[in-house]
Amino acid sequence: MGFCKTLGVLALVGGVLIAVFPPPDVLSGLSSNHDHSPLEVQAIMTGFCLSPVIGMLLDERPEIETTGGEFKFEEDGDIENEDYAQASIYAILYAMYKNTPNLVGAGTSAGVPYQFTFNTWGITPVDGPGQPPRESVYAFPDTDPQRHGKQAYASLVTQPPAMEYKKKLGDTPLEIVEIGCGTGAGANLITREVHPTAKYLALDMQQAAINTCNQNHATPDNPGLTCRLVPNGVGNGGNRAPRADSSVDFVVISETHIADIEIGDLEKEIFTEIRRILKPGGLFLWGNAIPTRVWEQADVELPKLGFELVNSYNHTKGAVVARDEDYERVEACMDQLLDPYPVMKVPYFGPRCHKVGERLIANFYRHPGTALYLKMVTGYDSYMHQAWRNNK
Numbered sequence: 313m314g315f316c317k318t319l320g321v322l323a324l325v326g327g328v329l330i331a332v333f334p335p336p337d338v339l340s341g342l343s344s345n346h347d348h349s350p351l352e353v354q355a356i357m358t359g360f361c362l363s364p365v366i367g368m369l370l371d372e373r374p375e376i377e378t379t380g381g382e383f384k385f386e387e388d389g390d391i392e393n394e395d396y397a398q399a400s401i402y403a404i405l406y407a408m409y410k411n412t413p414n415l416v417g418a419g420t421s422a423g424v425p426y427q428f429t430f431n432t433w434g435i436t437p438v439d440g441p442g443q444p445p446r447e448s449v450y451a452f453p454d455t456d457p458q459r460h461g462k463q464a465y466a467s468l469v470t471q472p473p474a475m476e477y478k479k480k481l482g483d484t485p486l487e488i489v490e491i492g493c494g495t496g497a498g499a500n501l502i503t504r505e506v507h508p509t510a511k512y513l514a515l516d517m518q519q520a521a522i523n524t525c526n527q528n529h530a531t532p533d534n535p536g537l538t539c540r541l542v543p544n545g546v547g548n549g550g551n552r553a554p555r556a557d558s559s560v561d562f563v564v565i566s567e568t569h570i571a572d573i574e575i576g577d578l579e580k581e582i583f584t585e586i587r588r589i590l591k592p593g594g595l596f597l598w599g600n601a602i603p604t605r606v607w608e609q610a611d612v613e614l615p616k617l618g619f620e621l622v623n624s625y626n627h628t629k630g631a632v633v634a635r636d637e638d639y640e641r642v643e644a645c646m647d648q649l650l651d652p653y654p655v656m657k658v659p660y661f662g663p664r665c666h667k668v669g670e671r672l673i674a675n676f677y678r679h680p681g682t683a684l685y686l687k688m689v690t691g692y693d694s695y696m697h698q699a700w701r702n703n704k
Contacts, residue, residue, distance in 0.1 A: 342403040345543050347520040350411045356404060358655040361665030369668050405431070405676070406520035408649055409495065415648050417457035419640030426457040428645065429497035429528060432567050433601060433678045434460025435467065435630040435695065436637060444625035450506070457641055458497075460634040465498035466506050468566055468599040473622045473699040477561065477595060478507070486510040487561045489553060489589060491546050491582065492568030494518070496525030496539050503536045512537045515553065517545035547582035555589040558704070563590060566599045575609045583617050592704035601631055601678065601688055601695040614700055623699040631695035632688050635678050642679050646670050
């Protein structure tokens with residue numbers, strides 16, 4: 313039997329199995345509290361590729377309201393927040409990252425092997441009127457495949473108020489908590505290179521991400537880092553951060569889904585919990601690319617909760633340039649993430665699923681030409697680094 317016929321038979325058998333035993337929906341049906349095994353990920357990806365969801369995303373869809381511009385999924389990967397559950401989409405993404413640990417760089421980092429743990433957009437220094445000082449960006453070599461994400465994390469925790477605060481502590485180690493740490497790559501960078509004496513608690517709602525954090529980063533040679541699961545996330549349903557009142561110097565939030573639409577009730581619960589664990593005068597260090605109107609809303613809401621803005625850098629232009637500089641690596645990365653799944657080679661279904669996978673990953677990565685990238689270009693979204701002091 314020829315290769316194409318074999319794949320065709322496998323697709324038919326897979327379709328029958330999926331009809332009888334439907335896998336969970338990648339966009340909304342996966343649990344953040346479960347770390348999917350390689351076999352489970354293969355089954356989930358096969359079910360996704362053979363499901364009607366691919367056609368719903370690629371083929372002509374009814375008119376839907378999009379935010380920040382006129383976008384279509386098949387062209388720029390746009391997917392609205394109501395189309396997916398963040399717990400589900402990140403469950404599969406983190407499982408894919410974990411099951412594809414060794415990648416190879418491209419562009420200025422061509423041939424450099426790396427582990428895909430910095431799934432962040434990042435920033436790079438740029439010159440020009442109104443831009444943050446070049447020295448505000450903690451620079452890494454051009455040959456580092458993940459330098460933009462590293463630059464974002466390191467720069468966030470070395471803002472002037474943070475360095476002044478650390479200086480006053482003297483030899484006392486910093487107590488840091490990160491909410492939404494992902495795989496812990498940023499926490500690992502901070503505890504090994506930026507603030508190496510810090511005691512760092514990295515929290516996330518994704519079991520796969522925390523498993524990667526513990527396996528790769530919170531190792532015996534990095535005793536300052538602890539990675540811990542908070543099911544469903546800090547602030548959600550009254551969940552508390554596992555720290556005592558007034559016990560933390562810095563709370564870090566970097567490129568998470570927090571406040572990506574508005575500062576609603578959940579965000580206020582999270583910010584209240586941040587203030588609870590911060591020491592008087594402690595700092596909430598917040599970095600992200602979110603709608604500009606949400607940053608403006610933060611200027612109003614955070615002071616009501618007892619915070620004072622003590623530093624603000626607009627890195628939007630540097631974030632756009634970072635995505636441009638990272639183009640070749642991300643193109644190579646998407647292929648390396650998707651190629652391990654045999655279903656991608658099934659005639660008709662495979663190429664269509666590969667395109668959907670590329671569009672989803674590219675848009676979440678703010679890859680040039682995608683909806684999220686264009687929202688930064690137009691200023692609908694702003695990439696900010698801010699430091700908020702807890703005025704207890």
